[in-house]
Amino acid sequence: MLDPYLKEALVARLTAWADDEVVLAQRLSEWVGHAPILEEDIAIANLAQDELGHAKVWLELRQELDGSDPDHLVFFRDPLEYQNAVLVELPKGDWAFTMVRQYLFDAYENLWLKEAAQSAYPPLAEAAGRILKEEKFHLRHSSLWLERLGQGTEESHRRAQEALDTLFPYVRQLFQLLPTDEALVEAGILPDLRALEAPYLEEVEARLERVGLRPPQGGYVPKSRQEHTEYLWSLLAEMQSVARWDPEAKAW
Amino acid sequence: MVKLRIGYPEDPDYGERLAEFEARIARGEKIEPGDWMPAEYRRQLIRMISQHAHSEWVGMLPEGAWIPRAPSLRRKLILLAKVQDEAGHGQYLYHAAETLGITREEMVAALLSGKAKYSNIFNYPTLTWADVGIIGWLVDGMAIKNQTMLAQCSYGPYSRAMVRICAEETFHHKQGKEAVLLYAKGSRKQRQMVQDALNRWWWPTLMMAGPHDTDSPHTPLLLRWGIKTKTNDQVRQEFLNEHVPELLEAGLRIPDPHLRYDEKTGNWIHGPIPWDEFWKVINGEGPMNRQRLLARRRAHEEGRWVREALEAYAQRQLAQAAD
Ligand SMILES: [Fe+2]
Ligand SMILES: [Fe+2]
Ligand SMILES: [Fe+2]
Numbered sequence: 001m002l003d004p005y006l007k008e009a010l011v012a013r014l015t016a017w018a019d020d021e022v023v024l025a026q027r028l029s030e031w032v033g034h035a036p037i038l039e040e041d042i043a044i045a046n047l048a049q050d051e052l053g054h055a056k057v058w059l060e061l062r063q064e065l066d067g068s069d070p071d072h073l074v075f076f077r078d079p080l081e082y083q084n085a086v087l088v089e090l091p092k093g094d095w096a097f098t099m100v101r102q103y104l105f106d107a108y109e110n111l112w113l114k115e116a117a118q119s120a121y122p123p124l125a126e127a128a129g130r131i132l133k134e135e136k137f138h139l140r141h142s143s144l145w146l147e148r149l150g151q152g153t154e155e156s157h158r159r160a161q162e163a164l165d166t167l168f169p170y171v172r173q174l175f176q177l178l179p180t181d182e183a184l185v186e187a188g189i190l191p192d193l194r195a196l197e198a199p200y201l202e203e204v205e206a207r208l209e210r211v212g213l214r215p216p217q218g219g220y221v222p223k224s225r226q227e228h229t230e231y232l233w234s235l236l237a238e239m240q241s242v243a244r245w246d247p248e249a250k251a252w
Numbered sequence: 253m254v255k256l257r258i259g260y261p262e263d264p265d266y267g268e269r270l271a272e273f274e275a276r277i278a279r280g281e282k283i284e285p286g287d288w289m290p291a292e293y294r295r296q297l298i299r300m301i302s303q304h305a306h307s308e309w310v311g312m313l314p315e316g317a318w319i320p321r322a323p324s325l326r327r328k329l330i331l332l333a334k335v336q337d338e339a340g341h342g343q344y345l346y347h348a349a350e351t352l353g354i355t356r357e358e359m360v361a362a363l364l365s366g367k368a369k370y371s372n373i374f375n376y377p378t379l380t381w382a383d384v385g386i387i388g389w390l391v392d393g394m395a396i397k398n399q400t401m402l403a404q405c406s407y408g409p410y411s412r413a414m415v416r417i418c419a420e421e422t423f424h425h426k427q428g429k430e431a432v433l434l435y436a437k438g439s440r441k442q443r444q445m446v447q448d449a450l451n452r453w454w455w456p457t458l459m460m461a462g463p464h465d466t467d468s469p470h471t472p473l474l475l476r477w478g479i480k481t482k483t484n485d486q487v488r489q490e491f492l493n494e495h496v497p498e499l500l501e502a503g504l505r506i507p508d509p510h511l512r513y514d515e516k517t518g519n520w521i522h523g524p525i526p527w528d529e530f531w532k533v534i535n536g537e538g539p540m541n542r543q544r545l546l547a548r549r550r551a552h553e554e555g556r557w558v559r560e561a562l563e564a565y566a567q568r569q570l571a572q573a574a575d
Contacts, residue, residue, distance in 0.1 A: 033316035036555025045336035152561025
């Protein structure tokens with residue numbers, strides 16, 4: 001059993017992970033029906049389902065802790081309450097932007113999930129292990145796209161590099177701790193994300209170099225998960241529009 | 253692509269081959285890609301299968317628009333899976349058509365130029381979330397009736413694609429029905445929304461089965477060669493007999509004042525279908541024809557550099573493997 005402070009801390013952490021997944025799935029789902037080839041319509045619909053499924057897993061773990069309703073959290077929380085990283089809320093951009101973001105995020109997920117699978121909190125360890133299996137496929141898919149774009153045509157290389165220039169600074173936000181995370185790390189429930197940043201950068205930079213892409217120097221790094229861009233409001237407004245349209249509806 | 257120049261009535265062995273071919277169909281044998289077939293059989297199948305593939309692909313648009321707005325995690329997951337299935341159907345069907353000697357590029361070009369048709373139903377807009385439920389139940393319901401019939405088709409690859417597709421459509425049908433029944437018993441706004449969706453989709457759905465048999469010149473030949481095994485009116489009748497009682501049971505009103513049950517035949521008989529509208533829409537004057545085509549063209553144009561990159565990458569891999 002978790003003590004109340006750890007419980008609250010874990011609730012906050014699970015929510016942040018879920019928010020990342022919900023918002024990313026929303027961006028991915030904007031492609032469905034509009035991908036460059038039919039095969040990628042299939043792949044991206046599948047990807048969006050997986051990411052949304054992960055959000056559901058995290059919110060169900062949260063539900064076990066505090067009884068909160070996952071749908072209510074997703075569809076009735078306001079933008080300022082969302083705890084997602086900025087990386088995932090940026091507009092979908094072109095195919096290069098979407099795939100470079102996916103690669104950067106999948107690489108991050110693979111890394112921390114592997115650690116979280118050893119969590120001292122068994123439900124988290126079990127869920128992380130399960131999700132990791134899917135994330136391995138995601139990483140394979142997005143790494144392959146990174147390579148195709150980096151080593152395809154001059155245009156694809158240029159677009160991938162531009163996407164990387166915009167996106168790369170934001171990955172550093174993913175390794176920041178929430179104010180309550182420290183206690184979870186100490187209790188062995190949460191991997192120390194700060195310690196994963198260096199191995200992440202090493203792995204990702206090596207791969208980028210292999211496909212002929214250069215990580216940019218510097219750039220703005222959001223300081224906490226309270227920070228957002230002006231794109232989040234409209235993303236959530238659309239996502240929540242049906243659910244909020246009828247306050248009398250008891251079920252959807 | 254080398255075009256096959258066989259199976260024409262002027263060929264010396266046409267009569268003999270045709271008799272053999274028709275005997276195989278009469279015995280219930282499947283015709284396979286390498287087999288002899290009349291050129292007209294090939295042409296009709298290419299027309300039907302490619303139209304069917306385009307319908308799956310274009311059909312992703314009206315429902316896909318609601319993925320970002322689905323009102324619960326469960327509905328969003330279901331809709332994502334459904335639209336993904338439709339893309340998969342498009343993919344099998346393009347493959348099935350390719351076995352007849354046409355390429356995906358040729359089919360796509362025909363769609364984008366506006367020359368090829370796709371199911372008329374997708375030229376209507378999805379105005380509210382309830383449309384997603386009604387499409388799942390009724391539009392997929394009609395598609396299932398048609399596709400169950402096509403699963404008996406004499407052309408092996410089409411028939412097999414249909415078997416696989418029907419299994420998935422049955423799932424969509426169940427999920428659509430479940431949503432509609434829930435909203436029909438839901439809040440005031442939900443009930444209004446679902447009734448409104450039914451009002452708008454009812455006639456276009458009935459028209460999906462195609463013109464009446466008396467106005468369907470291809471039908472006799474298609475039946476004779478086992479490409480179709482039921483007529484348009486038969487398919488429509490099956491749809492009505494299954495869905496009318498269930499819609500009424502759900503407390504929904506069907507927007508056809510002439511709809512009646514015929515005790516003698518056990519059939520639900522519909523009133524006059526607005527065919528004028530059907531012909532207008534099929535000839536490009538529907539509410540969303542232009543938007544659907546523009547969306548497909550935009551995705552094609554915006555994806556061009558991606559496809560070029562894929563091609564260049566594949567070439568490079570091949571060259572490296574050869575070294
Ligand atoms: Fe994920
Ligand atoms: Fe992922
Ligand atoms: Fe389908």
